[in-house]
Amino acid sequence: MATWQEIRSRQPEFADKVWACFARGVNKTIATLREDGSPRISAIELELNDGQITLGMMGGSVKLRDARRDPRVAVHSPTVEPAEDGTWHGDAKLSGVLVETPAPAGNTHVGAGFFRIDIREVALTCLGTPADHLVIESWDTEHGWRRRTH
Numbered sequence: 001m002a003t004w005q006e007i008r009s010r011q012p013e014f015a016d017k018v019w020a021c022f023a024r025g026v027n028k029t030i031a032t033l034r035e036d037g038s039p040r041i042s043a044i045e046l047e048l049n050d051g052q053i054t055l056g057m058m059g060g061s062v063k064l065r066d067a068r069r070d071p072r073v074a075v076h077s078p079t080v081e082p083a084e085d086g087t088w089h090g091d092a093k094l095s096g097v098l099v100e101t102p103a104p105a106g107n108t109h110v111g112a113g114f115f116r117i118d119i120r121e122v123a124l125t126c127l128g129t130p131a132d133h134l135v136i137e138s139w140d141t142e143h144g145w146r147r148r149t150h
Contacts, residue, residue: 059111
């Protein structure tokens with residue numbers, strides 16, 4: 001697994017494009033696993049702090065119970081429609097394992113959970129140039145960075 005900073009140090013252009021997708025909106029989508037193993041999706045906000053992707057969850061939330069029971073997650077960037085001129089900057093997703101961290105200084109949310117993500121894989125899908133094909137860039141712990149077109 002890797003931190004965001006480790007991925008960025010190896011593939012800075014890729015990491016910057018991925019983070020730009022995540023930064024296009026406040027609400028991302030996180031998938032956690034229910035007790036029976038089925039997926040649950042919820043809204044989440046992410047931050048980039050000291051080279052780590054971090055997040056928090058409200059105390060007592062089902063999402064927090066899921067995360068503490070099984071820390072495997074996937075997160076999808078905000079969905080942004082293509083511009084009127086047809087340009088589309090793509091979307092991004094990452095998956096990994098949540099690691100619980102201490103509450104930030106000044107936290108007043110009783111029972112909240114705070115985490116960083118140990119990243120296993122990251123993917124970016126966007127239009128190529130010319131815009132007649134998809135470009136899929138990815139990074140994972142086994143293969144490193146790859147680029148494919150379709």
